[in-house]
Amino acid sequence: MKIATFNINGIKARINALTDWLGDAAPDVAVLQEIKSVDEGFPREHFEDMGYNVETHGQKGFNGVALLSRLPLEDVTRGLPGDDSDEQARWIEATVMGSQHAIRICGLYLPNGNPVPGPKYDYKLAWMERLKIRAETLMAEELPTLITGDFNIIPQSEDAETPAQWKDDALFLPASRAAFRRIENLGYTEAFRARVQGPGHYTFWDYQAGAWQRNNGIRIDHFLLSPECADLMQDCQIDAAVRGGEKPSDHVPVWVDLAA
């Protein structure tokens, strides 16, 4: 089962690029972030016509997550538990039944957190604490589970082309990285780093200052696999070439292949 994450930066602007990539990459499940659309505005029929089941959790203007799946999406839930006053659309879960294993799939768009200090950074850290609690609950179920999406976290210096540029940024501050490690340390495997070592592997390049042409990227889109899910992993790759396509998102897809 091929499961991909892709921050598309607006479904209306990305419908062609997303459609082309779906045709090329043929994921069984695509976990999308920043659809920047309300549920009624999402072009559901377009993707249903391509053979995908569609579940969205959108909001007006920004944020918004969605799941596209060739297999049925079961037990869908929306919103990260732990704060009923949080109205930002950043979390969706569903179960997909493979031929051998059912996979619980969690899609997230973790808050950016800039500027630091300030209420946006406080929200990021509080959101990550809620994520840790949800990750603990999922871990205790001892089922194949993955948490994927745009984490807005640069885990290590080698995950940025110019780490000095990010020294005081919410994506790279020690408190942000520690919060990410605390979740990993519950027993999750960061899929890409379990398979590929070394610098130069990025998932985001800014639109500005020729970041793509200069390969000034960062790796912020991740997969965390529960032990039962990590045992099924056969591959994990970044589709970096998508960044050089026509009218691209500033993020590119990352995917895992599971023996599920």
Place this chain on the structure above:
DNA sequence: ATGCCTATAGGGTATAGA
């Protein structure tokens, strides 16, 4: 370099992003 671009909402420019 304090968003240098891009997208959305909306009908001006403001907000958000990383």
